[in-house]
Amino acid sequence: MNGQQMEMTMKKWMMAAALAGAGTVAQAETVAVITPYLAQPGTQMYVEGFEAAAEEKGWDVNVVDTAGDVAAAISRIEDAVTQNVDAIVINVDPAQVAAGLIAAEQAGIPVVGMDAGSDPLLAANITSNGYAMAAETAVYVANRLNGEGTVVQFVFDAFPPVQIRGVIADAVFGNYPDIEVLDRITPDVSDGGIADSRAQMEAILAANPDPGSIGAVWAAWDQPALGALQAIQDAGRGDEGIVIVGMDANPQARAAIAEGGNFEASMAQDFEGIGRTTADTVGRLLAGEELRASVIYVPTQLITAANAGE
Amino acid sequence: MMNTLRQSGTLLGFLAIVVFFAVQLPDTFLTARNLINITQQLSMLIVVASAMTIVMVMGDFDLSVGSVASLAGVVAAVMFAHDYPVWQGVLAALGMGLLAGLGNGVLVSYVGILPFVATLGTLTVFSGMAFVVSDGKTIYGKDIPAEFSGFARGGWAAEWLGQGMKIPNLTIAALLVLILVWVILEQTTFGRRLYAIGGNREAALLAGLRVKRLRLLAFGLTGLGAAGAGLMYAARVASANPTQGSGLMLDAIAAVFLGMTMSRHGEPRVLFTLVGVLMLGILDNGLTQMKVDSYIREILVGVIVILSVGVAVLTKRQR
Incomplete structure (x- = not known):
């Protein structure tokens, strides 16, 4: 002991x-x-x-x-x-x-x-760390490109929880001298976000016809990633190795990732873990502990083809 | 004798509920703070149910009150977001409510569509308009001025009830609306004419009442009341969302029905509607405090409404 x-x-x-x-x-x-x-x-x-x-x-x-x-x-x-x-x-x-x-x-x-x-x-709020989530998918993209290539970003700065994700992706890509952000797109989300993202991606594909001219798509949430995936597949450019990442790992995104195509990764929040940590935090407060940090983060998980089916 | 029993049955049920909670929750239920809380929680429902009583007096319905309440909230909030002063946003929302109600009145009395169908239609229309006006979003935060949301948090100091106690502004607003509706229905010729229409529309018509115009006005008042409740709701949650008022409609109708079991001829009386509202609200408050599961609570509330109305109907038949 x-x-x-x-x-x-x-x-x-x-x-x-x-x-x-x-x-x-x-x-x-x-x-x-x-x-x-x-x-x-x-x-x-x-x-x-x-x-x-x-x-x-x-x-x-x-x-x-x-x-x-x-x-x-x-x-x-x-x-x-x-x-x-x-x-x-x-x-x-x-x-x-x-x-x-x-x-x-x-x-x-x-x-x-x-x-x-x-x-x-x-007294406290228990949640997932949007900054950390964005860093993981942005670094995933940078590593897959070996630090060199072009990236299309789908962002939504009007909604604070999504805005912070975009800021981190900007920082990560900006830190690689040989990564160029081709475009930073805010899709129209009134239709759910997939359709307009797809249309925007189609325009970018048309403007960059050469294979390899688009290295990756970084999306701040899953819907634009799914829209971009549709656009790339329908343009017959699914074999160019364009890497797509999303965030939140919704069921549709998980299915796309499990197929092993262009949509390679997303981030899953641990909802049950947030519930458990909330209970632990309540316990700490009831025990008379003073919480220093009022925002408590629960770890999130990178979802790739290896674990998308879980 | 039977009639008195029928009339007092719901009241006795109401008292039984109060006594039950008072015994079960001896430390917390019958305290000034809790009772004041309940009146504040119920203030929006009191306003909608009072307004609903006006059309139900004539045997009509207004299913669109919840949508009108939501629409009023977003209309005011969008005006606030565009930097209009509070009074203008409030007036615009109330004006919209009056117009919406008059629209219902035209459909029901001049076009002649059954109120159930007409207001079911406008329920959807007003709900859709609330989505259009708000762009489907919840309007909150800096867009809602502090003086607007502060109204719902403020009140009149009432130290005689205990230290730091105050009568909430929302409670006072609800009481004023209740008194106003009581005066309109029970103390004016307009109100007595509405009751005459409810008693026998043909007879009222033959007696020379301008039934169409009276129904139009009654629906207008109900719409105005619904908009008022929507503003109170928006102030209480310091935000406006295109669906937030939708829960008010069924509770309001249930409250009027509960109240109708207490009146002599089964007609709606606004003070009895108040008892109906209090019954629903006290059940919610007491059952939450007793930690009854929220879904079981919903079942219980429904059963109690059916029970009281059922008992009233059965005893009436025996007469």
């Missing part, structure tokens, strides 16, 4: 002694999880991960879904405050439920965001 383990054991004993001394059965901590978006697959996975971790901790968890109604989410946060729960977890834009968060703050109840966006009223 090393020193650290020893200390842990000591702590456990001391806690047990304290509980026994109090002469009461430890009351289960109550945590309310409130979201309007439980019907969405991502949210369900967050909540499942959270519930699994909370069960291990013996917490009493109450999951409340307001079926898309954000005002009702505020009401349920207020109810949880009235009920005097030990902590509240939200999966909804904190700016929209600020009225509820203020009530929680006044009652001294910590609120933790489960991929909710950061806000001073939240």
Whole structure:
């Protein structure tokens, strides 16, 4: 037993002694999880991960879904405050439920965001690191090109979570003297993003007819990557070795990556891990720990043909 | 005797629910803070349900109130985003609501389409317009002025209720609308004429009432009320999204129906509508505090609505 383990054991004993001394059965901590978006697959996975971790901790968890109604989410946060729960977890834009968060703050109840966006009223927000995700796919492209070639970027600077991805890709490609960014395209996303990206890619293919003149396509999310893939295949240029990368690893992107064609890589967020880490963070707060960083990142995973089917 | 029982049945049910939660949640339910909270949570529904009562008095319906509420929110928010002052955004949204309601009124009373069909159609139209106006996005953050969202967070200090307590502005707004609708329906000839139309439309027509115009105005008022509720909703969530009001419609109709079980001849009365709203809201609040699963909660609320209306219908038949 090393020193650290020893200390842990000591702590456990001391806690047990304290509980026994109090002469009461430890009351289960109550945590309310409130979201309007439980019907969405991502949210369900967050909540499942959270519930699994909370069960291990013996917490009493109450999951409340307001079926898309954000005002009702505020009401349920207020109810949880009235009920005097030990902590509240939200999966909804904190700016929209600020009225509820203020009530929680006044009652001294910590609120933790489960991929909710950061806000001073939240004790912490647990999410994926968009900067790191973008760095991984951008470096993947640079390595595949051996640091030399042209890249087409699909970005969307109007939406902050996607904008930060573009900034990182710019930095990575800018750091390679022999990588040239051919074009930086913001597709029209009103149709879902695939169709317009495809049209834009078709124009670029027409402007660069020579094989090898386009080295790679870096897309800030999966839809433009899928659109570019369609354009390249339909132009009969699928065998030129143009590398395509996307982000988020949605099912359609995973299927394309698994085929082993031009679409080579994307990034998968660990939704269940976000739920588990949220539970751990709540646990730390309940134990009285002061969190230094209010944004906590859960590692993401590069998806390639090797693991796309998992 | 039977009639009194029928009339008071829902009220007794309501009291039973309150007593049940008071016993189950002794420390938190019947506190001033929680009760004030409930009134704030219900303020938007009180406004929509009061407005809905106006058309239901005539035996009509307005299924489009939720869409009108959403549309009002995005209209105001888009105006705010384009730097119009708050009062102009609010007026534009209310004007839009009035026009939308009058549009329903024209379809129902002048064209003669059944209200269920006409307002089902406009429900979709207004919802589509909300998407067009907002471009399908949620408008939030810096686009929503602090004075607008601050209204929903502010209130009148009420130290007599306890330290730091205040009556929320949203609650006050809802009460004002409720009183206004009560005055319109119960204290004016206009209101009594609406009840006459609800009692027997042919007779009302033969008695010389301008039924078409009255129905048109009634629908206009309902649209105006729905827009008001939509603004309150947008202020509360400090954002506007093209679907956010859609949940209000069914709850509003349910509340009016619950209220109708309490009146003498089964006609809608706005004060009874208020009891219906309170019943729905107290169930939501109490069951959340008791940690009842949110899906079970929905089933329970539906069952209770059916139960109270069912009991009222059965006791009426026995008479």
